[in-house]
Amino acid sequence: LCTQRASRRSCAAGRGQSLDENLGHPRGSKQPPAPGTRSAALYVHWPYCEKRCNYCNFNKYIPRTLDEGAMQKCLVKETTTLLKLRIPSEIDSVFFGGGTPSLASPHTVASVLETIAQTTHLPAKAEVTLEANPTSSQASRLTAFQGAGINRLSIGIQSLDNKELQLLGRTHSVSDALGTLEEARRVYPGRTSVDLMFGLPAQQVEPWLRQLQELLSLCDDHISLYQLTLERGTLLFAQVQQGTLPSPDPEAAAEMYQHGREILREAGFRQYEVSNFARNEALSTHNWTYWQGGQYIGVGPGAHGRFVPRGDGGSLREARIQTLEPDNWMKEVSMFGHGTRKRVSLSELELxxxxxxxxxxxxxxxxxxxxxxxxxxxxxxxxxxxxxxxxxxxxxxxxxxxxxxxxxxxxxxxxxxxxxxxxxxxxxxxxxxxxxxxxxxxxxxxxxxxxxxx
Structure with missing residues (x-):
């Protein structure tokens, strides 16, 4: 079972469309355009969270104090520097990830998007996604983010069981999640995605499948199914190592994944990637850039990028990583215009x-x-x-x-x-x-x- 770490039988058959016999999606389904050499995607990393979840080892921090004005200024400055280094003809998509970017102010999001539009071309149709946690996504904020330029929302629901949410260390309840989903579908109709995790310690197949069925009755047109990975340094990893929690059952996880795929296919969702399912052509065009080997620019503490630095005279694609720790990253951006900590040219074979x-x-x-x-x-x-x-x-x-x-x-x-x-x-x-x-x-x-x- 292929896991995700930063990874159905279509109802179209009933409408008379022919199915690809091997993959189960309608032949002729619309595909996102292949990434061009002159365009790029842009990822913006907001590194702050209210608390660290028990399974998470991402680059995130719980700030005692936060000077959002300074963070905004540095995000804008690094965006400008790296865009001029890459010189793309346009940015096809923008993704605000984290961390919990829905904790940022809509003004910060708007400032970054304005900078992109002023530095290169950001088409009006470009997909602009914000990751959101239910506890930081009140109705008024969702509307304010829409006004700032966000047109797609990805909600980290993770589970529809309060005990599982507590196990994961999430700060929201099932009621919070469903309320946020309802409001998000009102503000971003057809462009709201949800995440659901499986393979948790002691998790049973049938109750999880019932969660998926419930979510299907409430969700929009995009669902991501992520298997829990026990990462060293997390609380869940320690609890399993110490024997206070049972190890996740790989056979049960495989069964959840397989049955989950079948349920989603029956509901008209196309599994367009290992962990991602969409109907009504609601694919994530930003993530599609990654999977198609397109070029993308990473902005913010710990962000990753893959692009040719043409403005620096480069001709080879580079793998880039920005400085992890936010305060150190901000110092470097203030001094040099960017916080790139590591850059490695990819060989032809590596690419x-x-x-x-x-x-x-x-x-x-x-x-x-x-x-x-x-x-x-x-x-x-x-x-x-x-x-x-x-x-x-x-x-x-x-x-x-x-x-x-x-x-x-x-x-x-x-x-x-x-x-x-x-x-x-x-x-x-x-x-x-x-x-x-x-x-x-x-x-x-x-x-x-x-x-x-x-």
Whole structure:
């Protein structure tokens, strides 16, 4: 069972639409556009929370005092610096994550969005998402965030059982969650997503499935199902290690996931990614950029990015990480304009590994055309067409390689970790034995000799 850490039978069949027999979504379903080389997504990290949840090891902090004006100024400054470094023609989507960004003021959100619009092009249709916790998302604030430019909300409901919420260390109740969901659907109709966790200690399959069914009767058009991962350094990890809580049952978690997928498919949801389900084309276009290997800019303490720093004369995509601790990050932004702590140029093989690992998380997988955008000399057929590993996975009904490209079947998505490990090894082997370097067209359009990145 592939877990998420920062990872159905459509009712359309009843409307006379044909189904992809392997994935269960309508043929011809609208797909988000493939990320372009001149566009990018932008992620903004708000690092503060009211309290740390018992399962969370994300980069978040509980402030004794908070100077939001200083944080806002630094977010604006770093956004400007990194946008000028990347020089995108436009920003396709913006995602405010955390932490708990719904604790920030709408004015802070508006300031960042205004900066993006002034520095590059932010289309009116661009998806702008805010993560929200029910306890920090009163009706008036949701409306104020909409006025600031937010047009999509992602609510961390996590459970519809108060005892489970207490186990997770959440600050909201089931009543809080359902009230926020109702209000969010009023303010953001068709653009409200909810998260539900499974695989908790002592959690039983049937009660969890009843939670999912209840949520289905109340939710909008996007649901994310996340399996609990016990992370070292969290309270839940310690409690399980000490024996005060039982270890999560992997068999029960696998059963929850499989039945949950089937329930959502029956309800008309398309599983467009391992943990994400949408109907009425309500896919997250921001996350789709990640899974399609698109470029994205990370702003804020601990944010990650993947982009080519063209404004700095760069030609290779870099993996970037901003300074983790907020006070240190703000000092660096004030001094240098940004708080980038680490930057590593990705080799061609490393980039292809990311394209493979992320693309296979989706139901469409990796098309031949998409792969050739990253590697024009070594096709999917060259890498996987004659591999015994691939033939075996195909015979097991877990993988498909055909005229459309490479993708997991419905069954394969449920065991992606196993499938992916074998494919990554095959990619590495094919790369080591590839033909001699040839002229390659770079992102800038100039022909250059491909360098050996081994």
């Amino acid at each position: 292809l590994e990311e394209v493979l690992a992320l693309g296979l998380r989706t139901d469409t997988g990796i098309t031949h055309q998409h792969w050739l955008q990253f590697e024009p000399q070594l096709s999917l057929w060259d890498v996987f067409g004659k591999a015994e590993e691939v033939r075996e996975l195909q015979s097991q009904g877990l993988l498909l390689l055909d005229h459309r490209g490479l993708r997991c079947s419905w069954e394969g998505l449920a065991v992606l970790d196993t499938v992916l490990l074998r494919l990554l090894l095959q990619l590495q082997n094919a790369w080591e034995n590839r033909p001699p370097p040839m002229l390659k067209v770079t992102e800038s359009g100039a022909a250059s000799q491909r360098e050996d990145s081994r």
